[in-house]
Amino acid sequence: MKSFAALKRNIKKPASGLKRIRVGVLGDSSTQLFTQALKGYGYEAGLDLDLHEAPHDQIELQVFEPESGLYKAKPEFIILFCSVQKLREKFYRTDLAEKKNFAESHIRWIESLYAVLLKKIPVQIICLNFPELNDSVYGNFSNKTELSFVYQLRKINYRLMQLSSELKSLSICDVCSLQGYYGKKFIFDSTTYFRSDMVFSIAFLPFIAKNICDIVLSVCGVFKKCLIMDLDDMIWGGLIGDDGMENIQIGDLGAGKSFSEMQMWIKQLKQRGIILAVCSKNNELTAKEPFEKHPDMILHLDDIAVFVANWRSKAENIQYIRRTLGIGFDSMVFLDDNPFERNCIRDLIPQITVPELPENPGDHLDFLQTLNLFEMASLSLEDGTRTQYYLEETRRSVVSGKYPDEHEFLKSLHMVSHIEPANKFNLPRLSQLSQRSNQFNLRTIRYTEEEIGTISQAADTVILSFTLNDKYGESGIICLVILKKKNPDTLFIDTWLMSCRVLNRRMDCFTLNAIAKVARVNGIKNLTGEYIPTHQNSLVRDHFFNLGFVQTDGSWTLDMQTFEERPCLITALNTNWDKNQALIFSLRGQGVFL
Amino acid sequence: MLSKRIYLKEMDRDSVLKQINEIFIDVIDNKELLITDETTARDVDGWNSLTHIELVDAIENHFRIRFTLNEIGQWKNVGQIIESVLSKKK
Numbered sequence: 202m203k204s205f206a207a208l209k210r211n212i213k214k215p216a217s218g219l220k221r222i223r224v225g226v227l228g229d230s231s232t233q234l235f236t237q238a239l240k241g242y243g244y245e246a247g248l249d250l251d252l253h254e255a256p257h258d259q260i261e262l263q264v265f266e267p268e269s270g271l272y273k274a275k276p277e278f279i280i281l282f283c284s285v286q287k288l289r290e291k292f293y294r295t296d297l298a299e300k301k302n303f304a305e306s307h308i309r310w311i312e313s314l315y316a317v318l319l320k321k322i323p324v325q326i327i328c329l330n331f332p333e334l335n336d337s338v339y340g341n342f343s344n345k346t347e348l349s350f351v352y353q354l355r356k357i358n359y360r361l362m363q364l365s366s367e368l369k370s371l372s373i374c375d376v377c378s379l380q381g382y383y384g385k386k387f388i389f390d391s392t393t394y395f396r397s398d399m400v401f402s403i404a405f406l407p408f409i410a411k412n413i414c415d416i417v418l419s420v421c422g423v424f425k426k427c428l429i430m431d432l433d434d435m436i437w438g439g440l441i442g443d444d445g446m447e448n449i450q451i452g453d454l455g456a457g458k459s460f461s462e463m464q465m466w467i468k469q470l471k472q473r474g475i476i477l478a479v480c481s482k483n484n485e486l487t488a489k490e491p492f493e494k495h496p497d498m499i500l501h502l503d504d505i506a507v508f509v510a511n512w513r514s515k516a517e518n519i520q521y522i523r524r525t526l527g528i529g530f531d532s533m534v535f536l537d538d539n540p541f542e543r544n545c546i547r548d549l550i551p552q553i554t555v556p557e558l559p560e561n562p563g564d565h566l567d568f569l570q571t572l573n574l575f576e577m578a579s580l581s582l583e584d585g586t587r588t589q590y591y592l593e594e595t596r597r598s599v600v601s602g603k604y605p606d607e608h609e610f611l612k613s614l615h616m617v618s619h620i621e622p623a624n625k626f627n628l629p630r631l632s633q634l635s636q637r638s639n640q641f642n643l644r645t646i647r648y649t650e651e652e653i654g655t656i657s658q659a660a661d662t663v664i665l666s667f668t669l670n671d672k673y674g675e676s677g678i679i680c681l682v683i684l685k686k687k688n689p690d691t692l693f694i695d696t697w698l699m700s701c702r703v704l705n706r707r708m709d710c711f712t713l714n715a716i717a718k719v720a721r722v723n724g725i726k727n728l729t730g731e732y733i734p735t736h737q738n739s740l741v742r743d744h745f746f747n748l749g750f751v752q753t754d755g756s757w758t759l760d761m762q763t764f765e766e767r768p769c770l771i772t773a774l775n776t777n778w779d780k781n782q783a784l785i786f787s788l789r790g791q792g793v794f795l
Numbered sequence: 796m797l798s799k800r801i802y803l804k805e806m807d808r809d810s811v812l813k814q815i816n817e818i819f820i821d822v823i824d825n826k827e828l829l830i831t832d833e834t835t836a837r838d839v840d841g842w843n844s845l846t847h848i849e850l851v852d853a854i855e856n857h858f859r860i861r862f863t864l865n866e867i868g869q870w871k872n873v874g875q876i877i878e879s880v881l882s883k884k885k
Contacts, residue, residue, distance in 0.1 A: 206821055403852045
């Protein structure tokens with residue numbers, strides 16, 4: 202980690218090419234050095250943070266005063282930085298009889314700040330939780346009485362988690378965990394605190410700054426989707442090719458245990474939606490053997506979406522993995538115990554994250570967990586089954602080789618799609634698609650769950666969600682379309698994005714037919730669309746052209762009066778979907794559909 | 796970085812001044828900065844209450860010492876900082 206001084210030097214560098222984000226900082230203690238660290242770390246994270254730092258200890262004034270500097274700064278993120286020292290002071294000033302309600306009243310206060318802020322501006326609030334602080338007033342007995350600070354402090358941290366799981370725009374920056382790892386002696390310095398009212402040590406500032414930037418990035422849709430791992434001395438000890446399956450280290454004891462724990466962690470990542478891939482220099486059969494036969498293996502072949510074991514260069518193989526999965530290098534993490542392989546990949550594919558690893562395998566897991574590689578901003582029920590999709594996809598592509606005629610192949614898939622307006626069930630996945638899709642994304646406008654919820658209520662907007670299932674399995678929700686009525690005759694395609702795992706299935710034609718249906722039930726004459734190029738979406742450069750749209754100064758138009766349904770081999774699962782009143786403008790307005 | 800740490804016996808006034816000068820250069824971010832015993836905050840562009848906190852932190856870490864709040868409060872110039880450092884390294 203770079204030092205605070207190094208981060209401060211970053212600030213003098215030009216911020217060109219960094220993503221500009223407006224951030225408000227509200228603190229009840231001194232935040233100046235904290236703000237500098239944040240700004241400086243932004244450069245490391247590709248963020249040009251435009252920070253508005255509220256004056257010292259003015260949280261309420263800034264939030265409740267409608268004309269405050271905070272609102273003028275129009276922040277996209279607000280950091281709510283309450284210190285445990287101020288909290289303790291407040292607790293001590295609370296009457297004994299009221300102390301047991303202390304946590305609840307703090308939570309109500311946070312709720313009220315949230316409500317006022319969100320009513321005024323669409324913003325993501327990052328609230329720091331509290332580091333543990335045992336004031337030794339009750340000793341261990343503090344765990345037995347609601348009257349102790351320790352009790353109320355832990356309750357607040359717990360209630361903050363509850364609150365943030367209910368409130369979409371509230372993220373928690375887990376200072377408590379950071380202190381758990383680095384220790385109070387490291388994160389706090391009494392001289393700094395008593396001289397400047399700054400509750401974190403200078404040495405700790407880069408770490409908290411990183412943590413906050415991690416959250417900002419994930420909310421902005423920058424996060425990891427895939428873990429590519431080496432095998433020998435990474436997920437088991439020893440070399441499978443040399444030592445043989447009986448002699449690799451894995452299991453309950455000694456060195457083997459560290460590898461087992463690594464596998465358990467990786468398995469948990471997979472369950473929460475990280476795609477796993479293997480990239481190993483080995484013969485394929487040898488490399489797969491433990492996965493199939495070793496009784497202590499925790500990872501199995503069906504946990505691995507792409508398994509590559511051969512003698513080609515790892516850079517080549519990782520490129521193959523990327524092509525197979527259809528995701529960007531910047532969403533991948535590559536784990537390898539070999540410094541040579543790590544450096545090779547860093548040189549050849551700089552976008553990929555390659556953590557440096559401690560030499561001792563026993564330290565690998567602990568170290569990796571401090572890096573917070575897999576920050577995330579939203580969770581959907583489908584995350585856990587993502588690997589399954591990719592495995593099915595691999596099967597589909599094998600079958601596809603058997604059909605010389607694409608039409609016959611698509612027909613054999615028996616594809617069905619479920620079309621729906623946005624509702625509270627599909628909202629998490631739709632926003633996740635909006636955050637994640639880079640390649641098949643015409644305008645790459647990112648929407649949070651909160652925002653999609655809001656626009657789905659707008660009188661001039663309809664949102665369509667599509668699933669795609671076939672005889673091999675369910676792909677779940679894979680396409681999002683947002684349509685805005687520009688005028689009585691024109692419907693603008695604000696958003697059209699699709700998961701790349703359903704490419705080449707004529708889902709684009711099916712989607713267009715559905716959009717046309719919505720246009721027709723609303724008496725719309727023209728569809729218009731726009732392609733905004735990014736460095737990742739050249740795939741859809743000719744999308745509108747291919748679908749028969751005509752280009753006129755930058756935008757694409759399709760005449761609905763002459764439009765004919767495009768042939769595709771997908772059937773709508775719910776036949777009356779287009780009768781849903783959420784899709785018909787004249788029936789909207791007063792209704793609440795979510 | 797300031798990794799060279801010099802211990803008790805080799806420590807003399809000049810050497811401490813040199814090391815503190817390096818710390819100032821790093822914290823104030825001015826490679827040309829030259830300080831003497833008589834230098835005060837007024838003489839150095841960028842030596843303000845915030846960078847002062849950083850300076851104290853960096854000097855403490857570098858010499859592996861700890862100042863009391865009163866010591867810090869009494870400093871009038873660089874010379875007095877050096878005195879504090881030397882008194883702890885005796």
